[in-house]
Amino acid sequence: MTEHTELLRFTTAGSVDDGKSTLIGRLLYDSKSIFEDQYEAISKTSEKRGEEGVNLALLTDGLKAEREQGITIDVAYRYFATPKRKFIIADTPGHIQYTRNMVTGASTANVALILVDARNGVVEQTKRHSFIASLLQIPHLIVCINKMDLVDYSEEVYEQIKDDISGFSHKLDVNDIEFIPMSALVGDNVVDRSENMPWYQGPTLLYTLENVHIGSDNNFIDCRFPVQTVIRPYNDEYHDYRGYAGRIAGGVFKKGDRVTVLPSGFSSTIAKIDTFDGELEQAYPPQSVTLLLEDDIDISRGDMIVRENNQPEVTQDLEVMLCWFNERPLQVRGKYAIMHTTKEARCMIKEVRYRLDINTLHRDEENTEIKMNDIARVVLRTTAPLFVDAYRKNRITGSVILVDEQTNETVAAGMVI
């Protein structure tokens, strides 16, 4: 069984009122991933608070401050598994000041769940979540139309919301979108099929999560290998061993492939793809391996090994969509440290092209002051060349973070256009 279990990462976005925590609680509970002592702890807390029944939402409220305020203030990770897949949930709050958390949770996700309260239909927040999912290039979107029990399981309500979302989602960069009517509170269509909505013939949420095709979510075309560290054993047995350790960021590398090393531009041939368990004939994302080359070339951390005839752009000028995370606003012409794959450099923000209103998608070219949770298109100039692909093509070689050099805080995340 374990040999064939795949890993799927998904993110959930929604506000307290959408029933997001209840939905996650329901997934964990109905898939039997909640333990007795956890269940006892939350039922005790529910009772203490004078709530009716057991509040499944309490399962996902981690920190003291959150329990006191009844909100989620940070990304929390949850785990459950079925015989088919292991799931990692990045549970993020949906409130506007938490755009940064939503972006963080979305950065590694294969699937995004967008929650809609059937009583309210599409609201600003729905659009915001869908936009962030498309901006972060989450390959699959599942719209959970929740609280159907409160609208008498009405098919019309479901169809209306579906139409409304389709109405704006075609403006977004979303390829795969599914709609599921459900009630997380009652359990309709989450793990078990609903008997209350015979008009819905589609799959349940869990079935969808177990079967969505994620085999093509990585880039298997363009070979990219950012070097993390050089392995030199310095002992008699491995006297001349010089291995480049890293994780494949794109493409399929094979023994004997002709490769080029950036930035030096020297070419060589892959002599060996090494691991602790022995040599591999080929390696693909997201495998961590060690590459050995035929020729002795000076290679260090931050360099990138690519295929001779398929290279990323080598540039010091970047156009990126930037999400600003810090309380101190973006400084135009300000200097920041920039991290890209395993490479670090410095950069200057040369220009803000526009600030994007994430609710209306309006591009504001006048008011370009960028504050916390804003998203903007900016121009960067780096002190050293970076080896980049468009984020659309590769989420690893197309992404950067900016770091404040005084405080060392991560102040922004950027996606290369």
Added chain:
Amino acid sequence: MSIPSYQLNHLRELESESIFVLREVAAQFENPVLLFSGGKDSILMVHLAVKAFHPAKIPFVLLHVDTGHNFQETIDYRDALVERIGAKLIVGSVQEAIDKGMVREEKGYNATRNYLQTAVLLDSLEKGKYDAALGGGRRDEEKARAKERFFSHRDEFGQWDPKNQRPELWNLFNGRKHFGEHFRVFPISNWTELDVWQYLALEKVELPNLYFAHQRRVFRRDGILLAESDFIPRRPEEEVFETTVRCRTIGDITCTGVWESEAATLEDIIAEVSMARQTERGGRADDKRSETAMEDRKKQGYF
């Protein structure tokens, strides 16, 4: 010709992620240390570290914060492991800290040295000038840990500020820090208890016998079975009896509950964990002190 499949199973994907994080630590920090408790999670960490840097030796010193209240099996296993992989071991001794008056021991039936470990840990990190401490914490263990980062920044007092964590995106880990600050790094954040057991079985990793069913003299306290030991004073009504048990976690003997179990092999354990209705920390007396016990300890600099 069939279409080649480029899909790793979940254990290999977790392994690859952890190896990536371990290599980032080696590359980004000057003097990293691996916290070793003798439990299965730190055994897994050492195993992954050996794989990450093969055929070179692991570039981390091992640090054991020793309460002095151990299962002897843990110490024997630790010493054999260190010898086998050729690593350097540093022991931070709680007993020594008590003798020097650095910390004061709790008194009473529920006394444990668990809380004293924090001071000794921080002291050992400072003495060794370690700038990153690798820990085997997992996010599925406890609700405060669910919000922990892979790279977790600590101030000069070793404190965790949960409200002011650095956002962590894609696989870009920001390990920049000021002088005197350090990082806690958790390479196996995304593993669950079941993943750990499945992987240890897949990799045929040798484990201390404590994890497998064995005969032991035990007594019951607050619904938890504890091993009979000179380190734990018993109340008159707490009767010792012998039964077949195993440990699901291994820590200090005073707060590690044992479970009645017949699981004698890794396969038995996997079957048992799959069916388990209690979390593994359900037997940890240290988590039961209050609802936010873990969060409070983490803020002060606990593992």
